[in-house]
Amino acid sequence: MIKFRFMIPPWMFWMAVLLVAPQALCGGERVDPTLVPSILAPESAPAHSISHVAGFVLETTGGIFVVVAGLLVYVVVRFRRRANDDGVEPPQVYGSGPVEAAWTTVPFLIVVVLTLTTARVIQQVQDAREPASAVDLQVIGHQWWWEVRYPKLGIVTANELHVPVSQGGERRPSFLDLRSADVVHSFWVPRLMGKIDLVPNKINSMWIEPERPGLFLGQCGTYCGTQHAKMLLRVYADLPQDFDRWVQQQKEPAENAPSVAAGRLVFERTACINCHVIGGAGDRRFGPDLTHLMSRNTLASGALSNSPALLRAWIKSPEQFKPGVLMPTMNLSDSDLDQLVAYLTSLK
Amino acid sequence: MNGTSNMGRISGVVPLAAEDKTVLHTLHAWLVTVDHKKLGLMYIIYGLGFLVVGGLEATLIRFQLIAPNLKFIGPQAFNQLFTMHGTTMVFLVGMPLIFGFANYLVPLMIGARDLAFPRLNAFGFWLSALGGLLLYFSYIGGEGLSGAGSAPDVGWFAYAPLTAKAFSKGHSTDYWTLGILVGGFGSIATAANIITTICCMRCRGMGLARMPLLVWLYLIVCGMVLIAVSPLTAAQIMLLLDRFAGSHFFDTQAGGSAVLWMHFFWIFGHPEVYILVIPAFAFASEIIPVFSRKAIFGYPVMVGATCAIAFVSLGVWAHHMFTVGMTSTGNTFFVVSTMMVGVPTGIKIFNWLGTMWGGKLRFATPMLFSIAFLFQFLIAGLTGIMLACAPWDWQLNDSYFLIAHFHYVLVGAIVFMIFAAIYYWFPKATGRLLSERLGKWHFWLFLIGFHMTFDTMHFAGILGMPRRIYTYEADRGWGTLNLICTIGVVFQIAGVLIMSVNVLRSLRKGKLAGSDPWDAWTLEWSTSSPPPEYNFVEIPAVKSRRPLWDLKHPTDPDWKYE
Numbered sequence: 001m002i003k004f005r006f007m008i009p010p011w012m013f014w015m016a017v018l019l020v021a022p023q024a025l026c027g028g029e030r031v032d033p034t035l036v037p038s039i040l041a042p043e044s045a046p047a048h049s050i051s052h053v054a055g056f057v058l059e060t061t062g063g064i065f066v067v068v069a070g071l072l073v074y075v076v077v078r079f080r081r082r083a084n085d086d087g088v089e090p091p092q093v094y095g096s097g098p099v100e101a102a103w104t105t106v107p108f109l110i111v112v113v114l115t116l117t118t119a120r121v122i123q124q125v126q127d128a129r130e131p132a133s134a135v136d137l138q139v140i141g142h143q144w145w146w147e148v149r150y151p152k153l154g155i156v157t158a159n160e161l162h163v164p165v166s167q168g169g170e171r172r173p174s175f176l177d178l179r180s181a182d183v184v185h186s187f188w189v190p191r192l193m194g195k196i197d198l199v200p201n202k203i204n205s206m207w208i209e210p211e212r213p214g215l216f217l218g219q220c221g222t223y224c225g226t227q228h229a230k231m232l233l234r235v236y237a238d239l240p241q242d243f244d245r246w247v248q249q250q251k252e253p254a255e256n257a258p259s260v261a262a263g264r265l266v267f268e269r270t271a272c273i274n275c276h277v278i279g280g281a282g283d284r285r286f287g288p289d290l291t292h293l294m295s296r297n298t299l300a301s302g303a304l305s306n307s308p309a310l311l312r313a314w315i316k317s318p319e320q321f322k323p324g325v326l327m328p329t330m331n332l333s334d335s336d337l338d339q340l341v342a343y344l345t346s347l348k
Numbered sequence: 349m350n351g352t353s354n355m356g357r358i359s360g361v362v363p364l365a366a367e368d369k370t371v372l373h374t375l376h377a378w379l380v381t382v383d384h385k386k387l388g389l390m391y392i393i394y395g396l397g398f399l400v401v402g403g404l405e406a407t408l409i410r411f412q413l414i415a416p417n418l419k420f421i422g423p424q425a426f427n428q429l430f431t432m433h434g435t436t437m438v439f440l441v442g443m444p445l446i447f448g449f450a451n452y453l454v455p456l457m458i459g460a461r462d463l464a465f466p467r468l469n470a471f472g473f474w475l476s477a478l479g480g481l482l483l484y485f486s487y488i489g490g491e492g493l494s495g496a497g498s499a500p501d502v503g504w505f506a507y508a509p510l511t512a513k514a515f516s517k518g519h520s521t522d523y524w525t526l527g528i529l530v531g532g533f534g535s536i537a538t539a540a541n542i543i544t545t546i547c548c549m550r551c552r553g554m555g556l557a558r559m560p561l562l563v564w565l566y567l568i569v570c571g572m573v574l575i576a577v578s579p580l581t582a583a584q585i586m587l588l589l590d591r592f593a594g595s596h597f598f599d600t601q602a603g604g605s606a607v608l609w610m611h612f613f614w615i616f617g618h619p620e621v622y623i624l625v626i627p628a629f630a631f632a633s634e635i636i637p638v639f640s641r642k643a644i645f646g647y648p649v650m651v652g653a654t655c656a657i658a659f660v661s662l663g664v665w666a667h668h669m670f671t672v673g674m675t676s677t678g679n680t681f682f683v684v685s686t687m688m689v690g691v692p693t694g695i696k697i698f699n700w701l702g703t704m705w706g707g708k709l710r711f712a713t714p715m716l717f718s719i720a721f722l723f724q725f726l727i728a729g730l731t732g733i734m735l736a737c738a739p740w741d742w743q744l745n746d747s748y749f750l751i752a753h754f755h756y757v758l759v760g761a762i763v764f765m766i767f768a769a770i771y772y773w774f775p776k777a778t779g780r781l782l783s784e785r786l787g788k789w790h791f792w793l794f795l796i797g798f799h800m801t802f803d804t805m806h807f808a809g810i811l812g813m814p815r816r817i818y819t820y821e822a823d824r825g826w827g828t829l830n831l832i833c834t835i836g837v838v839f840q841i842a843g844v845l846i847m848s849v850n851v852l853r854s855l856r857k858g859k860l861a862g863s864d865p866w867d868a869w870t871l872e873w874s875t876s877s878p879p880p881e882y883n884f885v886e887i888p889a890v891k892s893r894r895p896l897w898d899l900k901h902p903t904d905p906d907w908k909y910e
Contacts (some may be wrong), residue, residue: 036825037812039743047743054740061730068726071701076719079640081708089901090708094909095646099702100695107694111687114733118687119680121739126676143515178673183510184606186671186746190812194742197671199607200509200600204673217824221671221746221814223503225510226423229817302821323423 037190037217043237044192045166045173045209046125053121057114064110128207135163135174141185141198141220143326144227145288145301155250156277158288159301160234164243165210172240173209181285183225189218189235197222210237219302226324232302246295254279254291255346263343266336271328278347287327293347300325312341382466383881384451387473389777391448392770394477395441399763400844401484402436405429407841410801410834416822426818427501428520432483434504435524437758438620439531440480445766446627447472447538450566452777454542456872456879457560459551459888464544472538479531486523500524503816505617506587508598508609513591522591529584532577539573542566551871552889558910560870560893561644564651565630568658572623575662580616583609607672614665622661625757626654628725628765629696632718635772636700638868639715640707643894643906646699653692653699660689670741679738686736693729697722712866713787717768720795724760728753731806746816749809755802767794767847774851775865779877780858786850790843797839804833869894 042051139161140147148157163174178187180198188195192208210216220231238246256264256279267273275287288301297306303322304310313320316337318327332340378386409429412421421429451469455462463469487499500520502510511521546567550559559567587609589595596602598609637644644650667686670679700722709715731753735741744750767790775781808829813820820826864873873896875884892898892906 031823031825031827033825035823039810039812050739050743053737054734054743057734057737057740061733065726065730068697068701069723072719072722072726075701075704076709079704079707079709081710085708089641090706092643092906092909093645093702093706094643095649095702100646100649100699103698104691104695107691111690114737115684115687118683118737118739122676122679122683125739126679183515184507188812188814190743194739195671195745196673196742199672201603201605202607202673218812219814219817223427223507223510223746223816225515226427226501228427229423229819232821 035215035217039190039194041191043210043212043214043216045211046128046193046207047191049121049125050194053117056117060110060114130175130207131171131173133170133172134207135172136177137161137163137174138177138179139187139198140285141178141180141182141187141224141231142285143182143225144220144231144322146187146231146233147181147285147288150247153247153251155247156280156289157250157292157296159232159298160236160296162236162238162243162246163208163210164240165213165237167211167240170240171209173207175207176205178204178206184222185224185231186221187218187233188221189216189233191216192218192235195221208235210235213237213239213242227322230301230303230322232298234298234302249295249348250292252292255348257346260339260343260346263339263341263346266332266340267343270330270332270336272330272340275327290344290347293344295348308341308345311344312337315340382462382470384455384462384466384469385777385879385881385883387469388448388450388452391444391451391473391476394473394480395444395448398436398440398444398480402433402441403841403844405433405436407837409433410837412818413820413830414834415831416820416824416827418819421818423818424501427503427816428499430816431500431503431506431524435483435500435528436480438504438624439528440483442624442758442762443531443535444476446569446624447476447535447542449627449631449766449769449773450542450570451538453773453872454545454563454566455549456776456875456883457563457870458546458549458554459871459884459890460545460549461883461887463541464549465541468537468541472534472541475534475537476531479527479529479534481527482523482530483527486520486527489519489523505613506609507613508587508604508606509600511587511591511609512599512601514601522588525584525587525591529581529588532581532584535573535577536581539570539577542570543574546570551887554890557648558890558893561633561647561650562630562870565626565633565654568654569623569626569630572619572626572658572661576616576619576623579612583612583616586612607669610669610672611665614668615662618665618668619658619661621754621757622657624762626657628721628762629654631765631769631772632700632721634868634870635714635718635768636703638866639710639712639718640704641710642703642707643897644699645702645705646695647893649695650699653695656692657689657696660685660692664689667736667738667741668745670738671745683736683738687733690729690733690736697726697729712771713782713784713791714768714772714866716788716791717764717771720791721761721764721768724756724764724798728756728760731756744809746814747809748805748813748815751815752802752805752809755805759798760802764794764798767791770847770851772866773872774854775858775861776872776877776879778855778858779861780854781861781865782850782854782858786846786853790846790850793839793846794843797836797841797843800836800839801833802836804829804836808833864896867900869897871895874899 040051042048136152138149138151146159148161164172166172178196178198180200182200185198186195187198192210193206196204196206214237216235216237218233218235220228224231277289278291298304299306299311299314300322304314317329318325319329381387408421412418412426498520502516502521506524509515546563586597590597590599596604598604598606600606633644633650664682664686666674666682735744735750735753771782771787808826811825813826861877863876871888874888892910894906898905898907
């Protein structure tokens with residue numbers, strides 16, 4: 001029989017306490033629960049369908065677990081060899097046709113029900129029609145950032161998507177074309193929709209339809225090389241009027257203040273301009289479009305928050321924040337760097 | 349009298365000649381051996397050695413993830429660690445261990461003196477060993493002329509085009525490819541060998557329906573190896589052609605297809621999971637009856653269910669690709685086929701429970717691991733149903749939930765049953781029992797560690813944590829879960845250390861086992877422990893599935909009922 005003194009020796013308990021205590025004492029992590037990308041807190045139409053079918057599958061499998069694990073516990077307790085065992089072998093049973101038939105048929109029926117339910121949700125999510133009021137986006141995966149285009153609106157941005165919410169019966173879903181410029185990536189914002197891969201030479205699609213304004217976090221879901229971990233995603237769901245204001249602002253031409261002309265010269269004369277675009281000149285796509293850099297909250301695909309100091313540190317040494325990043329260290333002089341940062345921070 | 353009557357008396361066979369036993373001679377004897385038992389043990393030692401290496405890699409990974417934004421291990425080293433961890437555990441731990449047990453047990457269980465092709469067997473082992481060495485040689489030789497990277501960092505399924513020259517410079521990917529290619533040839537050779545042995549070398553009276561379930565399950569597994577390893581080999585050759593001969597199978601920049609690689613890989617990769625888990629079923633099907641003191645419940649159904657699993661598992665590979673952008677019809681097909689695997693798998697769990705029902709359960713260490721296996725495999729199967737539901741898989745795929753699910757299969761089922769098998773057959777191979785006291789320490793420590801580590805991973809996945817990230821942001825709320833997860837690793841390491849101590853001590857000081865320490869029923873227990881080189885003085889003959897039961901119960905033998 002199992003000897004329970006082997007269960008949890010005291011030293012193990014105290015080791016666990018010692019390891020957990022510091023965490024508990026500092027109040028754990030300070031996490032804003034509304035930002036946790038939980039798949040059980042959906043905020044958008046297809047994510048709701050997924051969590052409904054997930055709930056059904058969870059209840060079914062949970063039921064199976066309770067029954068079978070219950071049986072296992074019952075068998076282990078009921079049929080354990082007793083201390084006063086007579087040493088005689090138990091009756092030998094080799095099988096039973098009816099019993100086998102029963103535990104084949106019941107699981108089969110459960111599988112049929114689960115399959116049909118699943119098929120309906122697949123069809124409902126994958127084959128949804130795009131309404132005329134939908135917003136179209138293209139998302140192109142790069143090592144290790146997201147290029148975001150709104151072809152009908154003429155907007156190009158990066159790493160932070162803005163989409164309208166559907167409110168008061170007015171549907172404004174966003175339909176995304178997903179492509180890749182290099183390797184396989186995956187677009188995953190759990191509270192809005194499951195992930196769909198961005199595969200080179202293939203165009204995938206997905207749609208999201210958030211119901212309340214807010215920020216939804218996500219990140220690349222398929223391993224895509226060195227900095228896969230820092231290929232973060234932010235989706236801002238805006239009220240319709242806020243979204244329209246954002247669109248207007250993004251359509252503005254790039255700031256070109258004479259006070260930062262020196263910085264602009266640095267941008268154009270060093271290699272920055274080989275990869276980045278400001279103000280729609282050219283169609284180079286090696287790096288994020290910087291036309292409205294200051295309208296974004298993060299830098300380097302979410303690796304840093306966007307502030308002049310961090311921007312300067314990032315340009316000076318990208319490798320320090322994102323080892324392996326494809327943006328090279330430019331070795332700019334301090335004065336060039338100051339002028340460049342002054343120019344870039346003017347790009348509202 | 350039938351031929352089983354003299355089996356019980358075969359023990360303490362005198363060696364044929366007293367040999368010179370210097371270290372060099374012993375070493376030479378192991379190097380040139382074609383004996384299935386020695387090769388079996390070499391496979392097992394090789395697999396356990398790499399289990400330690402792969403486990404240490406996992407430990408480093410876990411300590412890097414113990415808290416958000418740590419810089420303990422850099423991104424490139426981290427990516428190499430999880431690539432090597434996955435590749436090692438599947439190809440250098442799983443495959444050698446299952447073939448090791450097959451090598452050791454199959455001839456003994458069918459009353460044969462060796463495998464059908466002993467030299468091919470040795471060839472298969474040394475190919476597998478070379479494969480493992482090639483893979484690890486990348487750590488020193490992988491830089492190549494361009495000096496980029498050392499060990500491969502493409503993930504264990506190495507999605508194209510990350511493996512193309514443009515994204516993987518140097519030779520690390522080539523070592524990965526070659527290592528798997530060479531090891532794959534070893535697997536194919538050994539699988540063909542075991543199939544031939546089972547088909548042609550069974551002792552008198554052992555019809556197919558009288559083989560121990562373990563032998564049946566290995567017959568099926570080896571058939572699957574032949575079918576599944578071939579496409580992987582083909583894909584590796586195509587990848588080599590891409591990298592060295594300018595072909596464009598997977599080179600997307602020249603119009604190749606990334607999805608093609610996924611199909612090739614997963615039509616190997618999914619059956620591979622069953623190739624690894626069916627041997628765990630095989631061990632359970634031997635151990636659970638002996639420690640329940642009852643014949644296996646529903647033997648023909650168990651064989652049929654395993655055949656069904658093998659067949660259906662060849663048609664489910666694209667459930668690894670629900671997020672790749674298949675049509676709704678394609679997705680639905682793979683939902684149906686994947687969920688169908690649940691039916692025969694359920695049948696197996698019920699039959700094991702049926703075997704225990706009405707028995708007299710003895711909780712020796714092998715049985716404890718088997719009961720934990722049943723519990724964990726049940727959960728692994730149910731999370732598998734969740735992942736088979738394609739819409740939910742869009743969320744869970746490549747998240748920590750998926751990691752938890754397949755570690756429940758690979759560790760919770762396979763590693764637990766490998767531990768059970770080690771405790772069960774160690775006395776046969778060495779003549780000495782492992783300590784039950786240390787065995788129980790090992791079991792409970794490993795069980796607690798396993799659940800701390802892998803139960804919490806499910807929740808991290810549900811909170812949106814993707815796999816293969818070297819660090820994570822503090823605002824995601826994954827910190828505490830990852831902390832618990834890493835603490836669990838410490839318990840698992842303690843368990844494995846205790847097992848190592850147990851093995852080393854018991855080799856010299858363990859209780860003498862005798863030929864049949866567990867009062868078991870299959871032929872391997874009829875010969876001495878360890879068995880002589882020729883296994884049986886006289887080739888046995890059997891009349892039922894449990895020849896030793898017949899011998900021990902002459903008034904109530906099995907063959908009256910089968």
